[in-house]
Amino acid sequence: MSETSDLHEQRKAKLEELRAAGINPYPSRYEVSHTIGALTTKYANLPGEELQHLREPFTIAGRLMAKRLMGKTLFGHLRDRTGSLQVYARHDTLGGDLFQRVRRFDVGDFLGCAGTLFKTRTGELTLAVERIELLSKTLRPLPEKWHGLRDVETRYRQRYLDLLMNPEVREVFVKRAAIIRAMREFMLARDFLEVETPMLQPIAGGAAAKPFVTHHNALNRRLFLRIAPELDLKRLVVGGLERVFEINRCFRNEGLSTEHNPEFTTLESYMAYADYADVMQLTEELLCHVAEQVLGALQFGSQGSNLDLTPPWRRITFEDALVEIGGFARDVLRDPARLEAAAAAHAIVKERGAFEAATAHAKLLAKVFEACVEPRLIQPTFVIDYPIALCPLAKASAANPEVAERFELFINGRELANAYSELNDPLEQRRRFVEQARQRSAGDEEAHAMDHDFVRALEYGLPPAGGLGIGIDRLVMLLTDSASIRDVIFFPQLKEEPRLGAELRGESAEAAWSNSDEHPHV
RNA sequence: GGGCCGCUAGCUCAGUCCGGUAGAGCAACGCCCUUUUAAGGCGUGGGUCGAAGGUUCGAAUCCUUCGCGGCUCACCA
Numbered sequence: 001m002s003e004t005s006d007l008h009e010q011r012k013a014k015l016e017e018l019r020a021a022g023i024n025p026y027p028s029r030y031e032v033s034h035t036i037g038a039l040t041t042k043y044a045n046l047p048g049e050e051l052q053h054l055r056e057p058f059t060i061a062g063r064l065m066a067k068r069l070m071g072k073t074l075f076g077h078l079r080d081r082t083g084s085l086q087v088y089a090r091h092d093t094l095g096g097d098l099f100q101r102v103r104r105f106d107v108g109d110f111l112g113c114a115g116t117l118f119k120t121r122t123g124e125l126t127l128a129v130e131r132i133e134l135l136s137k138t139l140r141p142l143p144e145k146w147h148g149l150r151d152v153e154t155r156y157r158q159r160y161l162d163l164l165m166n167p168e169v170r171e172v173f174v175k176r177a178a179i180i181r182a183m184r185e186f187m188l189a190r191d192f193l194e195v196e197t198p199m200l201q202p203i204a205g206g207a208a209a210k211p212f213v214t215h216h217n218a219l220n221r222r223l224f225l226r227i228a229p230e231l232d233l234k235r236l237v238v239g240g241l242e243r244v245f246e247i248n249r250c251f252r253n254e255g256l257s258t259e260h261n262p263e264f265t266t267l268e269s270y271m272a273y274a275d276y277a278d279v280m281q282l283t284e285e286l287l288c289h290v291a292e293q294v295l296g297a298l299q300f301g302s303q304g305s306n307l308d309l310t311p312p313w314r315r316i317t318f319e320d321a322l323v324e325i326g327g328f329a330r331d332v333l334r335d336p337a338r339l340e341a342a343a344a345a346h347a348i349v350k351e352r353g354a355f356e357a358a359t360a361h362a363k364l365l366a367k368v369f370e371a372c373v374e375p376r377l378i379q380p381t382f383v384i385d386y387p388i389a390l391c392p393l394a395k396a397s398a399a400n401p402e403v404a405e406r407f408e409l410f411i412n413g414r415e416l417a418n419a420y421s422e423l424n425d426p427l428e429q430r431r432r433f434v435e436q437a438r439q440r441s442a443g444d445e446e447a448h449a450m451d452h453d454f455v456r457a458l459e460y461g462l463p464p465a466g467g468l469g470i471g472i473d474r475l476v477m478l479l480t481d482s483a484s485i486r487d488v489i490f491f492p493q494l495k496e497e498p499r500l501g502a503e504l505r506g507e508s509a510e511a512a513w514s515n516s517d518e519h520p521h522v
Numbered sequence: 523g524g525g526c527c528g529c530u531a532g533c534u535c536a537g538u539c540c541g542g543u544a545g546a547g548c549a550a551c552g553c554c555c556u557u558u559u560a561a562g563g564c565g566u567g568g569g570u571c572g573a574a575g576g577u578u579c580g581a582a583u584c585c586u587u588c589g590c591g592g593c594u595c596a597c598c599a
Contacts, residue, residue, distance in 0.1 A: 010550065068561055124558095140532070209598085484592095
């Protein structure tokens with residue numbers, strides 16, 4: 001063995017040894033007879049004597065996660081996607097050469113093992129290895145077996161190690177998949193059609209947000225990554241797809257935080273002949289279905305709160321919430337000057353920009369709401385009837401044209417869903433777009449962009465419809481008790497890792513930074 | 523962008539207040555050990571202390587700037 005202490009070099013030397021012995025360290029396939037989970041569920045409870053009568057051969061494959069060399073025997077644990085099983089190799093069974101090779105396998109290597117089952121003195125189901133093969137040689141050591149991988153930065157940058165070493169991380173993502181599956185099943189059962197609409201849009205509409213910009217070479221056209229699928233989904237409803245939903249990504253070119261990732265996943269749905277009250281019903285039923293499927297309960301803890309999703313959920317108007325929960329007097333809320341003073345007392349400042357008086361007032365109300373009401377909405381609460389100026393795509397209430405038929409759902413102090421009765425009056429929609437365009441040209445980068453085709457589509461007729469958007473990442477955070485959105489997204493967006501290329505090439509950091517193939521985009 | 527905290531061996535961490543030869547456990551390497559399981563025993567190697575400057579006889583430690591990350595405030599749905 002080489003004398004070097006560099007673990008990476010040591011393993012490369014082992015790799016060469018194997019090749020020199022005529023062994024392919026990266027073979028193509030391995031025939032597996034059982035998953036480890038199948039073996040343990042079937043045989044872990046059988047007494048040892050009965051295991052000895054089993055004549056069928058057991059063949060398993062997995063990653064070596066622990067290795068205990070004991071004289072002329074070796075114990076290890078092999079892990080596959082379904083579980084982990086102890087394997088036991090003996091010098092007298094395998095023969096000298098093979099045993100020598102086996103004892104030099106590293107934790108992390110993928111192995112295929114065939115043999116018989118037995119139980120050790122401590123009663124652990126174990127595979128007595130008769131044949132063993134290397135399936136993939138690792139060149140880097142895994143993080144430590146006992147403490148695992150703790151460094152948060154490494155966990156996010158090298159999620160594969162996080163998944164490998166921290167079982168609870170795997171659980172979160174398994175649960176994420178279960179949540180999405182439950183949502184999909186629920187929507188399909190309600191006769192919604194699952195659709196996919198473009199990620200690349202010529203006009204980034206459907207929400208108030210800054211988009212990512214890109215360019216299509218062949219079309220020589222500027223395109224945006226979508227900030228919402230809303231307008232395309234409503235076009236589909238115009239086209240007669242009366243119930244549609246999409247589970248997919250949105251992109252917003254804004255700040256990052258524990259609740260914001262530049263790309264995030266939403267469920268968005270549209271239901272013809274329904275209004276926002278129907279959608280509230282739908283939302284309640286959907287989230288209860290998900291909680292029951294995934295957690296098996298409507299009560300659960302998350303981030304220190306005990307939450308109860310048992311319907312019906314509280315419904316409160318935007319203004320009542322500001323009065324009852326925010327503690328503001330109703331006449332203060334309705335008077336722009338007094339509201340501004342009250343907001344200033346909470347260190348809330350009015351947004352800059354040339355807004356119409358009603359819009360400026362509504363925007364300030366929204367900020368006050370966010371600061372003084374939102375964090376206090378712990379149990380599921382539908383906040384309804386938002387100022388119309390905040391909702392350029394929502395239908396005004398028949399009873400009160402000042403407010404939109406809109407709700408947002410809050411659980412544990414976070415916005416989880418947003419929905420409204422869709423505005424389907426094309427002329428009114430055009431007026432709203434014109435006002436947004438005016439704000440846009442006055443400097444509001446997040447005002448909605450005019451979308452002439454969308455108005456044209458409405459002119460062909462959109463049935464009354466209730467739309468819904470649910471932030472799936474935040475829902476997953478809620479149901480997995482995660483503090484940060486980065487814990488529920490496999491590869492959260494981070495700054496470029498310094499010196500990575502240098503490490504892999506053995507170059508200096510300076511050389512890495514100046515090496516142009518590191519940055520093909522510049 | 524502001525504030526606070528972190529960055530030391532492959533991993534997990536001491537050492538920083540109060541400057542004086544860079545440590546431990548796991549992992550690795552060698553030897554012993556044929557039912558172990560954080561196996562055990564004996565031995566060995568392993569570090570640009572995130573980077574660059576500065577102060578000092580002397581810096582992981584003090585100062586400055588920068589990088590990356592976390593939390594938080596601001597901004598932002």
